[in-house]
Amino acid sequence: MAQVTLNNVKKIYAGGVEAVKGVSFDIPDGGFCVLVGPSGCGKSTLLRMVAGLETISAGEVAIGSRVVNQVEPADRDIAMVFQNYALYPHMSVYDNMAYGLRNRGTPKDEIDKRVQEAARILAIEPFLQRRPRQLSGGQRQRVAMGRAIVRKPQVFLFDEPLSNLDAKLRVQMRVEIKKLQRALGVTAIYVTHDQVEAMTLSDKLVVMNGGQVEQIGVPSEVYRKPASRFVATFIGSPPMNLLPAKVDGHGIIALGDALLQARDLREDLATGTAVEVGLRPEDIEIASEGAAGSLPFDVEFIEELGATQLFHGQLAGKPFVMQAATGDVAAQAGRLWISVDPDKVHVFHAESGVRLGKA
Amino acid sequence: MVEDRRLGDAIAYVILTIGVLIVAFPVWLTFVASTWDNATIINGQLPLYPGPHFFDNYYRILFVGTSGSTREPVASMMLNSFVMAMTIALGKIFISVLSAYAIVYYRFPFRMAAFWIIFVTLMLPVEVRIFPTFKIVSDLGMLDSYQGLAVPLIASATGTLLFRQFFMTIPDELLEASKIDGAGPFKFFKDTVLPLSLTTIAALFVIQFIYGWNQYLWPLLITTKDSMQTIVIGIRKMITTSDALTEWQLAMATAMLAMLPPVFVVIAMQRLFVKGLVETEK
Numbered sequence: 001m002a003q004v005t006l007n008n009v010k011k012i013y014a015g016g017v018e019a020v021k022g023v024s025f026d027i028p029d030g031g032f033c034v035l036v037g038p039s040g041c042g043k044s045t046l047l048r049m050v051a052g053l054e055t056i057s058a059g060e061v062a063i064g065s066r067v068v069n070q071v072e073p074a075d076r077d078i079a080m081v082f083q084n085y086a087l088y089p090h091m092s093v094y095d096n097m098a099y100g101l102r103n104r105g106t107p108k109d110e111i112d113k114r115v116q117e118a119a120r121i122l123a124i125e126p127f128l129q130r131r132p133r134q135l136s137g138g139q140r141q142r143v144a145m146g147r148a149i150v151r152k153p154q155v156f157l158f159d160e161p162l163s164n165l166d167a168k169l170r171v172q173m174r175v176e177i178k179k180l181q182r183a184l185g186v187t188a189i190y191v192t193h194d195q196v197e198a199m200t201l202s203d204k205l206v207v208m209n210g211g212q213v214e215q216i217g218v219p220s221e222v223y224r225k226p227a228s229r230f231v232a233t234f235i236g237s238p239p240m241n242l243l244p245a246k247v248d249g250h251g252i253i254a255l256g257d258a259l260l261q262a263r264d265l266r267e268d269l270a271t272g273t274a275v276e277v278g279l280r281p282e283d284i285e286i287a288s289e290g291a292a293g294s295l296p297f298d299v300e301f302i303e304e305l306g307a308t309q310l311f312h313g314q315l316a317g318k319p320f321v322m323q324a325a326t327g328d329v330a331a332q333a334g335r336l337w338i339s340v341d342p343d344k345v346h347v348f349h350a351e352s353g354v355r356l357g358k359a
Numbered sequence: 360m361v362e363d364r365r366l367g368d369a370i371a372y373v374i375l376t377i378g379v380l381i382v383a384f385p386v387w388l389t390f391v392a393s394t395w396d397n398a399t400i401i402n403g404q405l406p407l408y409p410g411p412h413f414f415d416n417y418y419r420i421l422f423v424g425t426s427g428s429t430r431e432p433v434a435s436m437m438l439n440s441f442v443m444a445m446t447i448a449l450g451k452i453f454i455s456v457l458s459a460y461a462i463v464y465y466r467f468p469f470r471m472a473a474f475w476i477i478f479v480t481l482m483l484p485v486e487v488r489i490f491p492t493f494k495i496v497s498d499l500g501m502l503d504s505y506q507g508l509a510v511p512l513i514a515s516a517t518g519t520l521l522f523r524q525f526f527m528t529i530p531d532e533l534l535e536a537s538k539i540d541g542a543g544p545f546k547f548f549k550d551t552v553l554p555l556s557l558t559t560i561a562a563l564f565v566i567q568f569i570y571g572w573n574q575y576l577w578p579l580l581i582t583t584k585d586s587m588q589t590i591v592i593g594i595r596k597m598i599t600t601s602d603a604l605t606e607w608q609l610a611m612a613t614a615m616l617a618m619l620p621p622v623f624v625v626i627a628m629q630r631l632f633v634k635g636l637v638e639t640e641k
Contacts, residue, residue, distance in 0.1 A: 053535050074541035086532035090554040099550070100540035147540075 002064030034202035079148035229353035278346035444571030455518025
């Protein structure tokens, strides 16, 4: 077990394309770090650089106190779970798990002990003699996990391990991965494009976009105080509503005719500065008509999600979504008056998209 | 509709039967001819059913030889043919699996140039390069030897291409997983690539064994001793005789024997094909 440190890590491909543009962060020993971002944001490349499957163009990756830039993948003391599992199709489940240990010259009885133990933890004991193709997707996933566990590595690397599973199994495996990581206490880096996985699994969330880190933090902080417009729309489902607005004095935003209080707004902004105001669909409350700070919302149609309903419509001429518990609001098209807690009003710079929050 | 389908099936079977008869009849005739004595054949009175000389003919041709221009028994010709075909098949598999592995998995300067040079040799079969090849083999003193028979035919691009295409379908993640599992290039080849290629190897073996077994021009050129000739050459020599009657019953028996090993190889390997098809996940 060890901490992982990335220091200004860059990936520049032949031809000059910069896939990762200088990323620095560290993961404490036993931490669970999730790299999340849209496809092509460099998150997988970053993971593969930690694994040693891609060369590091600049910067340093350290596992424990050892810089591993020039170390072979096999000697980095890591284990990786691939998206398509990458199980050896011609080997039995047992051999799949034992292969890496055999290559290291681990004694036979030790291999057997570790494989049996991993199989017990993952409940795949009945399948040890089967071939991977005789297993279901979820079982293969477990074998891939087992292959990582038996190695007793310092770091687990997960490259979108759940994206080939169906929705139900994904939720189940997500919980199991988290439990397992806690139980084993192994540092983990997990790459995903699924923000729910990212929120639920991580102790440390790294949101990436275009080869750069947009925000690093604990999930609740990233959700409550997104550092940029990108993070705001990427984390949270349905995504945050963004509306063009103007600064109208200290802590006040003018949104069309209405004035909105924003408690976390920087105070040095000139009146009239163009901003974007972000309101999460789930933070919206129903207000009485014409109350101070209330906004008119024209509902056009309603989506049923069971426990909640999504109200789609227009606010100040822009598309807008509100989420409410089923039954709280009459589910019909028409005008609603809404308000938002001033603590939950997010303001971003209109051009750069940076959060205009208090320091 | 049911009636129609029955009629359709019947027509299909009729066509199939005609096809089978057309293909199988010459083979049957060959077999029948190999079981009669020469006089019956020469008279032009060959019946369509087997005769009484099966054991005589086959014993004579296998262990004694004809009385005409080729006096070698067919058993030694079959051995020659077998050694040649096996060496060609195994040699080609060995060379092409290694070269394809290098081309697909290693990054070295002029990798693509090497690949294209191999590819271009597809256009140069033995017949095209026969003179320079003969010159080289004769200068190396390999005339009338197994090396001379097999080595020049081992070099070819088909196998390399076949394995290259197959290796490119192996997911990259398997290579990466192997790297993390501490398997070097050779271990990855031995533990993962080779077991996965088993069916491709079997397919190539069948094709190349038959290719080697059926070689005519090359053995004809480089073998002069009777003891080195292959069965295909043997048949040819039995049929053209200058001062005696062609012993048709023996030539036909030789033809039957010449057919057996390729048939055996196909049948044996077919089981591996089926096994491979059932077991491989693709």
